[in-house]
Each structure stands twice: as structure tokens, then as C-alpha cells.
Amino acid sequence: xxxxxxxxxxxxxxxxxxxxxxxxxxxxxxxxxxxxxxxxxxxxxxxxxxxxxxxxxxxxxxxxxxxxxxxxxxxxxxxxxxxxxxxxxxxxxxxxxxxxxxxxxxxxxxxxxxxxxxxxxxxxxxxxxxxxxxxxxxxxxxxxxxxxxxxxxxxxxxxxxxxxxxxxxxxxxxxxxxxxxxxxxxxxxxxxxxxxxxxxxxxxxxxxxxxxxxxxxxxxxxxxx
Amino acid sequence: xxxxxxxxxxxxxxxxxxxxxxxxxxxxxxxxxxxxxxxxxxxxxxxxxxxxxxxxxxxxxxxxxxxxxxxxxxxxxxxxxxxxxxxxxxxxxxxxxxxxxxxxxxxxxxxxxxxxxxxxxxxxxxxxxxxxxxxxxxxxxxxxxxxxxxxxxxxxxxxxxxxxxxxxxxxxxxxxxxxxxxxxxxxxxxxxxxxxxxxxxxxxxxxxxxxxxxxxxxxxxxxxx
Amino acid sequence: xxxxxxxxxxxxxxxxxxxxxxxxxxxxxxxxxxxxxxxxxxxxxxxxxxxxxxxxxxxxxxxxxxxxxxxxxxxxxxxxxxxxxxxxxxxxxxxxxxxxxxxxxxxxxxxxxxxxxxxxxxxxxxxxxxxxxxxxxxxxxxxxxxxxxxxxxxxxxxxxxxxxxxxxxxxxxxxxxxxxxxxxxxxxxxxxxxxxxxxxxxxxxxxxxxxxxxxxxxxxxxxxx
Amino acid sequence: xxxxxxxxxxxxxxxxxxxxxxxxxxxxxxxxxxxxxxxxxxxxxxxxxxxxxxxxxxxxxxxxxxxxxxxxxxxxxxxxxxxxxxxxxxxxxxxxxxxxxxxxxxxxxxxxxxxxxxxxxxxxxxxxxxxxxxxxxxxxxxxxxxxxxxxxxxxxxxxxxxxxxxxxxxxxxxxxxxxxxxxxxxxxxxxxxxxxxxxxxxxxxxxxxxxxxxxxxxxxxxxxx
DNA sequence: AATGAATGAGAGTTCATTCAT
DNA sequence: CATGAATGAACTCTCATTCAT
Numbered sequence: 001x002x003x004x005x006x007x008x009x010x011x012x013x014x015x016x017x018x019x020x021x022x023x024x025x026x027x028x029x030x031x032x033x034x035x036x037x038x039x040x041x042x043x044x045x046x047x048x049x050x051x052x053x054x055x056x057x058x059x060x061x062x063x064x065x066x067x068x069x070x071x072x073x074x075x076x077x078x079x080x081x082x083x084x085x086x087x088x089x090x091x092x093x094x095x096x097x098x099x100x101x102x103x104x105x106x107x108x109x110x111x112x113x114x115x116x117x118x119x120x121x122x123x124x125x126x127x128x129x130x131x132x133x134x135x136x137x138x139x140x141x142x143x144x145x146x147x148x149x150x151x152x153x154x155x156x157x158x159x160x161x162x163x164x165x166x167x168x169x170x171x172x173x174x175x176x177x178x179x180x181x182x183x184x185x186x187x188x189x190x191x192x193x194x195x196x197x198x199x200x201x202x203x204x205x206x207x208x209x210x211x212x213x214x215x216x217x218x219x220x221x222x223x224x225x
Numbered sequence: 226x227x228x229x230x231x232x233x234x235x236x237x238x239x240x241x242x243x244x245x246x247x248x249x250x251x252x253x254x255x256x257x258x259x260x261x262x263x264x265x266x267x268x269x270x271x272x273x274x275x276x277x278x279x280x281x282x283x284x285x286x287x288x289x290x291x292x293x294x295x296x297x298x299x300x301x302x303x304x305x306x307x308x309x310x311x312x313x314x315x316x317x318x319x320x321x322x323x324x325x326x327x328x329x330x331x332x333x334x335x336x337x338x339x340x341x342x343x344x345x346x347x348x349x350x351x352x353x354x355x356x357x358x359x360x361x362x363x364x365x366x367x368x369x370x371x372x373x374x375x376x377x378x379x380x381x382x383x384x385x386x387x388x389x390x391x392x393x394x395x396x397x398x399x400x401x402x403x404x405x406x407x408x409x410x411x412x413x414x415x416x417x418x419x420x421x422x423x424x425x426x427x428x429x430x431x432x433x434x435x436x437x438x439x440x441x442x443x444x445x446x447x448x449x450x
Numbered sequence: 451x452x453x454x455x456x457x458x459x460x461x462x463x464x465x466x467x468x469x470x471x472x473x474x475x476x477x478x479x480x481x482x483x484x485x486x487x488x489x490x491x492x493x494x495x496x497x498x499x500x501x502x503x504x505x506x507x508x509x510x511x512x513x514x515x516x517x518x519x520x521x522x523x524x525x526x527x528x529x530x531x532x533x534x535x536x537x538x539x540x541x542x543x544x545x546x547x548x549x550x551x552x553x554x555x556x557x558x559x560x561x562x563x564x565x566x567x568x569x570x571x572x573x574x575x576x577x578x579x580x581x582x583x584x585x586x587x588x589x590x591x592x593x594x595x596x597x598x599x600x601x602x603x604x605x606x607x608x609x610x611x612x613x614x615x616x617x618x619x620x621x622x623x624x625x626x627x628x629x630x631x632x633x634x635x636x637x638x639x640x641x642x643x644x645x646x647x648x649x650x651x652x653x654x655x656x657x658x659x660x661x662x663x664x665x666x667x668x669x670x671x672x673x674x675x
Numbered sequence: 676x677x678x679x680x681x682x683x684x685x686x687x688x689x690x691x692x693x694x695x696x697x698x699x700x701x702x703x704x705x706x707x708x709x710x711x712x713x714x715x716x717x718x719x720x721x722x723x724x725x726x727x728x729x730x731x732x733x734x735x736x737x738x739x740x741x742x743x744x745x746x747x748x749x750x751x752x753x754x755x756x757x758x759x760x761x762x763x764x765x766x767x768x769x770x771x772x773x774x775x776x777x778x779x780x781x782x783x784x785x786x787x788x789x790x791x792x793x794x795x796x797x798x799x800x801x802x803x804x805x806x807x808x809x810x811x812x813x814x815x816x817x818x819x820x821x822x823x824x825x826x827x828x829x830x831x832x833x834x835x836x837x838x839x840x841x842x843x844x845x846x847x848x849x850x851x852x853x854x855x856x857x858x859x860x861x862x863x864x865x866x867x868x869x870x871x872x873x874x875x876x877x878x879x880x881x882x883x884x885x886x887x888x889x890x891x892x893x894x895x896x897x898x899x900x
Numbered sequence: 901a902a903t904g905a906a907t908g909a910g911a912g913t914t915c916a917t918t919c920a921t
Numbered sequence: 922c923a924t925g926a927a928t929g930a931a932c933t934c935t936c937a938t939t940c941a942t
Contacts, residue, residue, distance in 0.1 A: 043268055044356045047937060048904095057903045059940085068937065126414040127352025131269045174425055182407040185351060212437070250926085272912060282928050287913060493718055494806045497916060498925095507924045512917065576864040577802025581719045632857040639801040662887070700905085722933065732907050737934060 026064050026074075028054040033075050038120025038188070042072060042128050042135070073138050079118040081142035088150060098158035099214050102176070105154060106210045109180060110202060119184040126185070148173055155217075164217040175216060179209035251289050251299075253279040258300050263345025263413065267297060267353050267360070298363055304343040306367035313375060323383035324443075327401070328435045330379060334405060335431045344409040351410070373398055380442075389442040400441065404434035476514050478504040480528050483521050488570025488638070492522060492578050492585070523588050529568040531592035538600060548608035549664050552626070555604060556660045559630060560652060569634040576635070598623055605667075614667040625666065629659035701739050701749075703729040708750050713795025713863065717747060717803050717810070748813050754793040756817035763825060773833035774893075777851070778885045780829060784855060785881045794859040801860070823848055830892075839892040850891065854884035 032053035036045040047068050051061040065071035094101050113119055122143075129136035151173050158164035183202055246253070257278035261270040272293050276286040290296040319326050338344055347368075354361035376398050383389035408427055482503035486495040497518050501511040515521040544551050563569055572593075579586035601623050608614035633652055696703070707728035711720040722743050726736040740746040769776050788794055797818075804811035826848050833839035858877055 040356060041353065044353075046935090058938090059903050060901080062938065063901070063903095123352075126410055127348070128266065128269075129414060131265055171425075178407055178411070178425075181410065182403055185406065185410060186403070246926085271910090281926095283912090284914080284928055285926075288926070291913090293912065490806060491803065494803075496914090508917090509919085509924050510922085513923075518916065573802075576860055577798070578716065578719075579864060581715055628857055628861070631860065632853055635801060635856065635860060636853070639804065696905085721931085731905095733933090734907055734935080735905075738905070741934090743933070 025054070025056065025060070029056070029061060029064060029071070030075050030078050033071050034079060034117055034121075037072065037075060037124055038117050042068075042124055042132060047071075069132070069135060072135055073142075076121055076139060076142060079116075080113070080121060081146060083112075084146040084150065091150065091154065098154060098161060098163045099218075101154055101157070102214060103207075103210045105151075106176065106180065106206050110183070110206045114180060114183055114187070114206075115202065120188050122181065122184055123188040126181075147177075151176055158217065167217065172217065175213050179205065250279070250281070250285070254281070254286060254289055254296070255300055255303050258296050259304060259342055259346075262297065262300060262349055263342050266349055267293075267357060272296070294357070294360060297360055298367075301346055301364060301367060304341075305338070305346060306371065308337075309371045309375065316375065316379065323379065323386060323388045324439050326379055326382070327439060328432075330376075331401065331405065331431050331435045332428075335408070335427060339405060339408055339412070339431075340427065345413050347406065347409050348413040351406075372402075376401055383442065392442065397442065400438050404430065404438075475504070475506065475510070476524075479506070479511060479514060479521070480525050483525050484529060484567055484571075487522065487525060487574055488567050492518075492574055492582060497521075519582070519585060522585055523592075526571055526589060526592060529566075530563070530571060531596065533562075534596040534600065541600065541604065548604060548611060548613045549668075551604055552608070552664060553657075553660045555601075556626065556630065556656050560633070560656045564630060564633055564637070564656075565652065570638050572631065572634050573638040576631075597627075601626055608667065617667065622667065625663050629655065700729070700731070700735070704731070704736060704739055704746070705750055705753050708746050709754060709792055709796075712747065712750060712799055713792050716799055717743075717807060722746070744807070744810060747810055748817075751796055751814060751817060754791075755788070755796060756821065758787075759821045759825070766825065766829065773829060773836060773838045774889050776829055777833070777889060778882075780826075781851065781855065781881050781885045782878075785858070785877060789855060789858055789862070789881075790877065795863050797856065797859050798863040801856075822852075826851055833892065842892065847892065850888050854880065854888075 029050065033045075033050045036050055036053065039045075045068075047061055048058045050071070051058045054061070061071070065074060091101065091105070094104070121139075125136060125139045129139070152169050155164065155167075155169045155172055155176075159166055159169065183205060187202070254275065258270075258275045261275055261278060264270075270293075272286055273283045275296070276283045279286070286296070290299060316326065316330070319329070321329075346364075350361060350364045354364070377394050380389065380392075380394045380397050380401075384391055384394065408425075408430060411425060412427070479500065483495075483500045486500055486503065489495075495518075497511055498508045500521070501508045504511070511521070515524060541551065541555070544554070546554075571589075575586060575589045579589070602619050605614065605617075605619045605622050605626075609616055609619065633655060637652070704725065708720075708725045711725055711728060714720075720743075722736055723733045725746070726733050729736070736746070740749060766776065766780070769779070771779075796814075800811060800814045804814070827844050830839065830842075830844045830847050830851075834841055834844065858880060862877070
């Protein structure tokens with residue numbers, strides 16, 4: 001007697017033990033969702049699969065998150081936007097030259113975000129944002145905007161201190177962001193635009209780009225003086 | 226959850242009824258498909274919508290293309306892979322230094338592909354390739370591979386002529402491709418990772434990156450000599 | 451540039467030459483339709499395929515027959531019902547014992563119908579009749595009824611002449627028909643209910659069944675006398 | 676042309692809304708499917724209709740069976756192939772002459788299969804097998820082959836015991852099967868090849884054919900001795 | 901709180917039939 | 922007359938979400 005979904009791609013709970021701690025549920029769901037969203041994209045991830053990977057039933061997922069979109073937002077908050085206050089503090093407390101600050105910023109971005117699954121969320125928004133305008137708007141508000149604000153603050157610090165040239169900060173932001181976005185895409189799309197293996201070493205790439213940007217920011221300064 | 230459907234434009238054929246345009250149809254369909262695929266992605270584009278935008282009914286689309294996947298492949302051939310033979314010839318006939326050749330290559334890539342809708346196909350493959358393995362394979366075979374081959378030929382020319390350092394050509398390819406891929410993503414995802422408008426001027430960016438790459442290729446050379 | 455149906459199962463006209471005689475068209479269509487209906491069934495036969503096999507276009511088919519159902523009816527008339535008047539005459543003119551007549555009847559039925567493609571129409575009606583009530587009704591009226599009438603006449607002749615027992619003619623009809631229907635099914639469904647090849651020789655089977663039936667009709671007679 | 680759809684009964688679920696009947700569902704669906712497949716054939720039965728007759732929605736059907744074809748296979752297993760093991764045992768335990776065994780075999784075949792809806796599946800395969808090769812292959816493997824094997828065993832028993840002539844058992848099988856197939860078609864196609872009602876009494880027909888077959892099997896024996 | 905059976909709108913694809921040429 | 926491009930209703934199957942248990 002065939003039970004439901006007997007013949008389909010097996011979706012079976014991962015957690016064997018009954019050790020489900022109630023409080024841990026949302027976290028487990030968020031983790032499962034992150035994995036799957038990053039792996040398959042938003043539209044292509046089935047909510048049942050998220051639930052199964054978290055070791056709960058479909059119904060439970062909707063108990064904690066009212067919809068797939070809200071689940072996604074929660075994943076974004078958990079992995080990206082929720083961490084800005086910590087980062088902001090870190091940079092407010094930073095002592096040292098703004099050049100070091102920027103270098104440090106790019107380096108730890110790679111360590112804490114770029115090299116983790118969380119960076120897949122950015123790739124996901126780039127890919128599917130158009131099809132889910134509400135998510136795109138949320139992401140812009142909660143991630144893009146705070147991120148830009150943080151960077152803008154750093155750059156302005158450098159300009160104000162005379163370390164950087166008096167550039168248009170809003171434009172300069174992209175010189176910093178571009179290589180990071182590129183790296184993420186590289187990481188999450190290997191199979192499509194790469195023929196041979198490992199043509200880029202991310203850490204080296206980041207250092208290089210940091211130098212390049214700083215060179216630019218300072219060169220501009222010197223040129224003007 | 227409001228499905229992607231929710232936001233879609235209303236679907237209504239544009240043209241008069243039962244107009245016979247056998248010659249023109251495939252082209253019109255391919256154009257409509259390109260527009261929609263680039264705008265919404267492969268999965269989120271409904272075939273009926275493609276048909277409607279081309280001014281025909283759902284059935285007519287399947288008269289010309291046996292499936293959505295084949296339609297996509299045809300779009301790729303029409304806009305990307307079908308043009309490699311022309312490009313290859315152009316570069317075989319190129320006279321001048323390899324540096325000029327590479328600079329020219331990046332420049333016209335932006336003019337003829339990067340700045341057009343066709344570049345959206347690359348973004349699409351980066352986004353959805355994992356969910357449509359057959360399309361990904363097709364794209365790799367028909368676009369990525371020929372593209373890499375063309376670039377590899379150019380780089381090798383420079384190495385052989387002594388103009389470039391004797392670098393690992395297969396790796397160097399990515400130094401050229403990376404900024405182009407980034408630009409495309411930039412272009413097709415404006416709304417997601419950009420706060421203010423047009424912070425990057427593509428043409429300038431390309432020139433800059435070209436210089437950067439050439440500098441690297443030559444610097445390496447000089448360092449060794 | 452893909453032309454219509456380029457990728458699909460090729461359906462291409464059979465007749466190469468331009469020797470299409472206008473008057474012959476309907477006949478060619480009927481022949482093609484008979485072939486395909488018998489081979490694939492009514493529902494599963496595509497009208498375009500019928501047209502192609504007859505060497506004309508889809509449109510032409512509908513010029514001669516207003517619908518697929520009417521085409522089928524025409525095929526039935528051409529191959530079965532239209533031939534009853536001839537058969538009736540033949541039997542009216544028959545001289546000899548009714549036993550010989552019946553034997554002859556079954557034998558030539560096999561030769562002229564059972565062993566030809568036309569018998570596939572009967573199998574088709576048995577199979578799909580329920581799904582096409584109008585066709586079933588037509589077939590009953592035009593084929594089953596005349597056939598039964600002819601047989602009834604023969605049987606009654608035997609009863610009247612005292613050659614057969616005074617049986618219920620209406621029931622006895624089925625003793626004659628049953629083996630013929632079975633043979634047809636045998637012929638048209640080999641692949642499904644037969645494991646090894648050619649387990650039945652139709653001609654022999656018919657003779658045998660004829661003897662059996664006659665034996666029964668006469669035995670009943672003798673038993674009563 | 677009025678398509679088959681035209682004649683279909685209106686589709687409306689019977690049961691109350693959202694009733695949970697996990698245990699009972701598969702059985703109810705199989706029964707509904709059997710009814711409809713037998714009534715309309717495989718191709719002409721719409722899955723939504725099967726669901727509706729079982730009192731559930733379209734989606735629920737696909738919760739239990741992954742496709743229409745798998746549903747059909749399950750119906751075949753449930754009603755035919757799944758019962759062979761029981762039948763095989765019954766015949767292994769049979770005590771008595773092989774003649775009695777064969778007579779018994781044909782008789783209970785009629786009682787348990789021929790006279791039930793299940794026999795419609797055989798008619799269906801005869802009709803539509805060509806259009807659904809995978810189903811035909813399944814049916815051959817799961818029903819035709821085991822059935823032939825069972826019969827072959829019985830016949831060989833008779834030959835080995837000297838009760839039957841040393842005939843070619845593989846051919847003789849068809850002498851037994853033929854009348855059963857005919858009866859099934861008769862039953863499921865009444866409206867098409869029958870003018871008046873109930874001209875055949877199945878039980879009597881089976882007994883008659885059994886005698887006929889046994890007569891043949893034994894006569895051949897005597898003739899040789 | 902948790903489950904998972906049930907729902908139903910919606911997607912890709914087919915094909916009898918129409919009708920402009 | 923003949924063509925074949927075009928139509929659109931119908932079909933199978935999917936999956937986010939609901940809700941009885």
C-alpha cells in the first residue's frame with residue numbers, strides 16, 4: 001500500500017532521535033532553509049523539504065513562519081541583517097588608520113560572510129530578486145542599505161581625516177563592494193562559468209582588491225594635492 | 226504566499242487575429258523569450274507569456290519550439306553561441322599587438338553582448354543553472370567553452386610573442402572574464418545591490434579592468450626578465 | 451531557423467510525385483485513415499498524420515471530411531457496411547445446402563474481412579466504442595445490424611428447410627459470430643495476450659468452428675427427432 | 676468534433692471536505708480507478724475524475740500514486756497479478772484428475788475474474804496496449820506470463836500423467852485462453868456487437884468450451900494410441 | 901504544539917479544427 | 922481547391938498552504 005510520496009524523490013527527516021528541543025526548532029528550520037535556499041534558490045526550494053531537513057513536519061514549518069517568504073526574511077535577518085549592530089559597534093570601536101580599517105573590513109567580510117553559506121543569499125537575491133519584489137525590497141532595506149551605510153561611514157572617516165581624497169563617497173562604495181560580490185558569485189556558481197578548477201584564491205583576491213581600492217583612494221588624493 | 230504569478234503583467238496577445246507570419250515568427254518568439262527570460266528567469270517565465278508577447282497564442286509557440294527548454298537553447302544560440310564563428314574570424318584577422326587585441330576584445334564584448342539583453346542569459350545561467358542541468362550543460366558547451374577557447378587563444382598569442390609573461394593561460398582567463406561577469410550582474414540586478422543610481426560607468430570600468438589585467442600580464446613578464 | 455514541427459516526430463507526406471488525381475483523394479485519405487485507425491485506435495490517431503500519409507495537408511482532410519468522426523464513419527462505410535448489399539445478393543443467389551452456405555459464409559468472411567485490415571475496425575469499436583457513443587451507434591446501425599440480419603436469414607433458411615433444428619435463431623447467431631470476433635482480436639492484439647508466436651492458424655480455426663457450429667445446429671435437430 | 680470529454684459525467688467530489696482517511700484512500704482510489712479505466716479506457720480516463728469518484732481532489736490522487744501510469748499498474752496488481760500466488764497454491768494443492776482441474780480452473784476464472792470488473796483490464800490492454808508500451812510490457816510480465824505459466828503447468832501435468840495426449844503444451848494454452856478472452860470482450864462491449872440482450876450465458880459457455888477443449892486434448896491422445 | 905492528509909490554482913504540452921492566403 | 926499557420930480547450934502533474942486530528 002503506497003504511502004504518500006512513496007514513489008517521489010525521497011524527502012525524509014534527518015534527525016533520527018527524539019531529542020528535539022522545542023526552543024531549538026526555529027533555529028533548526030532557519031539552518032535547513034539557509035542550506036536549501038542557497039543550494040537551489042528560493043522558488044525551487046520546496047517548503048516540505050525545508051521541514052524534512054529540519055526534522056519536523058510541513059505543518060510545523062508554517063507554525064513558526066507564516067509563509068515561505070517570511071521564512072526567507074527570517075533567514076536573512078539571522079544570517080545578515082541581524083549582525084549589523086554588532087559590526088557597527090566593532091567599527092565604531094576600531095582604532096587605527098582608515099586604510100587598515102578598510103582592509104580589515106574586507107578581510108573579515110570574507111571570513112564571516114563571503115566564505116560562508118550566508119553569501120549565497122546575496123547571490124540568490126541577485127538571481128531571483130526580480131521575481132519576488134517584496135523580498136527584494138526587504139533585502140535592500142535590511143542588508144544593502146545598512147551595509148552601504150557602514151561602508152559610507154568608513155570612507156567618510158578616511159576623507160574627513162585627510163587619509164583619502166575628497167571623493168564622492170557614494171560612488172566609491174561600489175569600488176569596495178564590486179569585488180566582494182564577484183567573489184560570492186564565483187563561489188556559488190562554479191559549475192556554470194568555470195571550466196577548470198580553482199582559478200581564484202579568494203583570500204588573495206580580497207587582499208589584492210583591497211590594495212587596489214586603497215591605492216585608488218589615496219592616489220586620487222595625491223593627484224589632487 | 227503571493228506566488229510569482231501574482232506580480233505578472235496581464236497576458237494578452239498584441240497582434241491581430243490569425244495573422245500569418247511564418248517567416249517572422251521564430252524571430253519574434255525568440256525576441257520575446259529573450260526579454261522575458263532575462264527579466265524573470267527561466268523557471269518564472271511562463272510559456273504562454275512568451276507567446277502573448279510575441280503576439281501569438283500558446284499553441285503557436287509549441288509549433289516552432291518543441292519545449293520551453295528548446296526555446297531557451299534557441300535563444301542562447303541566436304544571441305550568443307551562434308556568433309562565435311564570426312568573432313573567431315574577427316580575431317584571426319586582427320593585426321596589432323596582443324595588448325590591443327585584448328583591450329579591443331573586452332571593449333567590443335561590452336558593446337555587443339554585455340550592454341545588451343543577451344548578457345542577461347549569463348546571469349540567468351548563474352542563477353538557475355543548478356535547477357536545469359541540461360540547460361547548464363548546453364550553455365557550458367555552447368557558450369562557456371567557446372568563449373574560453375577564444376580567450377585562451379588570445380592570451381597564448383601574447384605569451385608566444387613574448388608580449389606577456391609565460392603565465393598559466395588557463396588561470397589568466399579568469400582575470401579577464403571576472404570583471405565582465407561582474408558587470409553583467411551589476412546591470413541585471415541593479416535594484417538589489419545598489420542604493421543610488423548608476424554608480425558605475427560600464428565603459429570606464431571595462432577600460433580600467435583591461436589596463437589592470439594587461440598591467441598584471443606584462444608586470445609578471447618584466448618581473449621574470 | 452526552426453520550421454513548424456521541426457523537432458517533433460516527423461510527419462511527412464508519403465507521396466513524392468505530383469501525380470495526385472483529384473478524384474482519388476478521398477480514397478487515399480480513407481486508406482490512410484483505415485491504416486492508422488487500425489494501428490493506433492481512433493482517439494490516438496492524429497488527423498494530421500492521416501493527411502500526411504495520404505500525401506495531402508491537414509486542411510485538405512477537413513475539406514473532404516468535416517470531422518475526424520465523419521472520417522471514421524466513411525472508413526466504416528467503405529470497408530464494411532457498404533459491402534453488405536453485394537454480400538446480400540451473393541447469398542440470395544446461393545444454391546446449395548444451408549450447411550454449405552454457412553460454411554461458405556464463415557470462410558469468405560475470413561478471406562474478405564477477417565484477414566484484412568478492415569477487421570481492425572471491429573476491434574476498434576470493441577475497444578473505444580464506449581468513449582465515442584455516436585460512432586458506436588453508427589457502427590451498430592450500419593454494420594452489426596445488417597450483419598446479424600444476413601446471418602439470421604441464413605439460419606432461418608436452414609431451420610425452414612428442416613436442415614437445422616428449430617432453434618432460437620437470434621441466439622444461435624452468436625455461436626457463429628463469437629469465433630470470428632475472437633479471431634479478429636487475436637489478429638490485432640498479438641503482442642498483448644500472446645507469449646509465443648502463431649499459436650493459431652486462422653483458416654483451420656474457422657473451418658473447425660464452422661463444423662462445430664453446424665454439428666450443434668444439426669445435433670439439436672437430431673436430438674429432437 | 677465533440678471530444679470524448681463531451682460525454683463525460685460531471686466531476687464532483689462526493690465526500691465531505693478535508694476528511695482524513697489515510698488508511699482507506701489507496702483502496703478507494705484503486706477502486707475508482709478500476710471502475711473508470713474499465714468503463715472508459717486508460718487514455719480517456721482523466722485523473723481528476725478518478726479522484727473525484729474516490730471523493731478527493733486531484734492533488735490527493737498524486738499524493739498516493741505518482742502518475743496515471745503507476746496508478747494503472749497498482750490497479751493491475753491489486754486486481755490481477757497480486758492474486759497469482761494464491762491461485763498457484765490452490766492449484767498445487769489440487770487433488771483429482773487434470774481434467775477436473777482444468778474444468779475447475781476455467782470455472783473459477785470466470786467467477787473470480789471474468790465476471791468481475793477486473794476482466795475489463797484485459798480488454799483495456801487489448802485495446803490500448805499499443806499506445807502505452809510500458810503498460811503493455813508491465814501487463815505481459817505481471818499478468819500474461821504468470822497466467823500462461825500456471826496453465827502450462829496444468830496442461831503438462833495432464834500430459835505427464837498420460838491423461839492428455841503429448842501435445843505441444845505452449846500451443847494448447849491458447850485453446851484454453853481464447854474462449855475466456857472472448858467472453859471478457861463480450862461482457863465489456865455488449866453495446867457494440869450485440870443486437871439483442873444477453874444472447875450468451877457465460878457460465879454455460881465456459882462449461883461448453885471446457886468440454887470442447889478437454890475433448891480435443893483427450894481425442895488427440897486416443898488418436899495416437 | 902505538532903502532524904501530515906488534503907486542497908486547488910497553475911504550469912507545460914497536445915491536437916482537432918479553423919481560416920487567411 | 923489546397924495549404925499549413927494559428928488557435929485554445931483539455932490534460933497531467935506540482936506545491937504552498939490549510940486544517941482536522
